[in-house]
Amino acid sequence: MGIESIVVCVDNSEWMRNGDFIPTRLHAQQDAVNVVARFKTKENVETSIGLLTFSDSDVRVPLTTDYNKIAKSLQQVEPKGNLKFITGIRIAHLVLKHRLNRNHKTRIIAFVASPVLDDRKEMERLAKRLKKEKIRVDIVSFGEDEVNVDKLTHFIDTLNGSSADQKESQKCHLVQARPGPMLSDILIQSPIMMGEDGVPIGMATGGAGFDFSMDPMAADDPELAMALRVSLEEQRQRQDSETLRVQRESLEQMQTDSGGGVGEGGVLAQAGRSDLPVNEGVTGLGTIPDISEMTEEEQLAMALQMSMAAPEETEMETESSGPSGSAPKSGTEDASKSEGPQSEDADMQDLMQNKEFLQSVLSSLPGVNPEEAMQNLQEMSEVAAEQAEEAKKEKDKDKSS
Helix, strand or coil, X not given: CCCEEEEEEECCCHHHHCCCCCCCHHHHHHHHHHHHHHHHHHHCCCCEEEEXXXXXXXXXXXXXXXHHHHHHHHCCCCCCCCCCHXXXXXXXXXXXXXXXXXXXXXXXXXXXXXXXXXXXXHHHHHHHHHHHCCCXXXXXXXXXXXXXXXXXXXXXXXXXXXXXXXCHHXXXXXXXXXXXXXXXXXXXXCHHHECCCCCEHHHHHCCCCCCCCCCHHHXXXXXXXXXXXXXXXXXXXXXXXXXXXXXXXXXXXXXXXXXXXXXXXXXXXXXXXXXXXXXXXXXXXXXXXXXXXXXHHHHHHHHHXXXXXXXXXXXXXXXXXXXXXXXXXXXXXXXXXXXXXXXXXXXXXXXXXXXXXXXXXXXXXXXXXXXXXXXXXXXXXXXXXXXXXHHHHHHHHHHHC
């Protein structure tokens, strides 16, 4: 299509609040203008585009090759007032007359979604003047196309004249869009989006010939795109190395915790640093399974077994030796035997009330919630106490019989 200077005139009247085009006419227009601006600037990097609003006849963006300025300014357009078609086209004409590069072809793309209130004859005179100065005008009519079809069709016919040999790419076009499809999709299939071969890009490649989802900054700057890819790759490598480091430290910590009673960070080492004694028969290295391979119920059972081992050890030492290391007397032995169950129950209650010790043991078990484990452990101890009480009653019953 060559190098062009294009002024895009957008409708920002109160009619743009209507929701017949999803989500509103204004937002549908913004998407369509983005498609046009990106296509034109990508087709030729020297093509310059300006932005003008109809209702206030304000030049929002002068002619520029930076698409990002157009996209940013579109976000600030708000509906107000009524459409001023002739005034807006005249101002766009003045912008094109003062373009820097006189070799650029000139074009106006107008989006109309409000009733055109201007006089038909005034529009005809304006069209003849634009034709004389070889300024092409494309109009996208949507929303109120049935109301404006006569005026806009006559305006475009006046611009095109009666030249039968005029090329399609040199003609002015009127694109009428009805509610239903996306306005941008309709525009892609229209002659406004015509490529070098004279065929609209939507008809030539089904819309796949131009990547509208690409970041415009990266699409227009290959070096920036390469820098972004390198930066993303470095960030991914850093994240992968950090993940491996955390996994390695977690694995080492789990191995330390499950290493036995001699490890500083192990469960049994924490029990050894507590005030309660540890039964060597239970805490031997050969009898401790791998905690990382145990289920939560097995870990709770092991913690309960460790907790019950301390009072049993104390009771066995009391029965085997006296205060001076000599054999205990028969009366003392009988008393200790008779008081054994009561002393064991009392020690068990004291042990279960030592929440600090239980918390230290349970917190070191991987994958165990200490609060839930404490509650489950308490329930298990109550069940064990009830079972011991029933066994005692059965034993007393057998002795009496």
